[in-house]
Amino acid sequence: ATLHRLWPEIEKVVKQEVAMAKLGVGESGTGWQLFAEDGEMRMYRREEEVDGMVVDPLKAVHVVKGITGRELCHYFFNPQYRYDWETTLEHMNVLETISEDTLIFHQTHKRIWPASQRDVVFWSHLRRLPNDQDRDGPDIWTVVNNSTEHPDHPANAGKCVRIFLTVCLLCQTRVDPPKAGAPVSRDDITCKITYCSVVNPGGWAPASVLRAVYKREYPKFLKRFTAYVKNQTKDKPIMY
Ligand SMILES: Cc1cccc(-c2n[nH]cc2-c2ccc(F)c(-c3ccc(S(=O)(=O)CCO)cc3)c2)n1
Secondary structure, eight states, X not given: OTTSTTHHHXXXXXXXXXXXXHSOOOSGGGSOEEEEEETTEEEEEOOXXXXXXXXXXXXXXXXXXXXXXXXXXXXXXXXXXXXXXXXXXXXXXXXXXXXXXXXXXXXXXXXXXXXXXEEEEEEEEEEEEOOSSSTTSOOEEEEEEEEOOOTTSOTXXXXXXXXXXXXXXXXXXXXXXXXXXXXXXXGGEEEEEEEEEEXXXXXXXXXXXXXXXXXXXXXXXHHHHHHHHXXXXXXXXXXX
């Protein structure tokens, strides 16, 4: 895939997004405001508008036990599972398979009244990264989704308004060593998840409606997705 036309952009965006995801939400001064909490899950946003449109960057952090970062990224990246956990998905199509870890998707999502229905075209890249904190710990895994153009689906050619997004799911796994001689079980595994997203709605949508949708949909998505992966992996060997 290194010879593909998108490779330089993928390398650049993945490095940028991973660096951003690793930054904590820091002290309250950094503009991130906590807007939702549920157990270990914390959702932060920054209120930003571009050309009068809400593009609020989102950063969600969550800690889940019993699954690894590789397993989370496997179920997030692979198209065959998406209808199981992405509740707002109306239609999904893989436009191009660039390599086994890089796909191009077209997706239409359910309409958010009173705005028009949205669709999106994005490349999706799955990447394993060395664990820079704990050298002999499990690797870090990430999936980056970034809007792109594709000749088969020009923007705003049909009934949908094209949205533009950059999403990064970054997962860092920790194994707490079990009692001497005991095998590692899922009870010994913890995964720290960072989900970053910037979505440009691509056309008019009332700020109040968008912020209400984000407030409702992001927590629902992260809870549902992590519960889905726990359920899918509970009786399977651990994938690191
Ligand atoms: C989780 C969430 C947050 C904010 C809005 C909504 C939502 N509600 N009704 C319609 C949508 C909607 C419209 C267009 C979109 F592109 C996506 C969209 C969201 C996430 C991703 S992803 O890349 O994180 C996961 C792949 O689907 C892609 C598209 C979602 N859902």
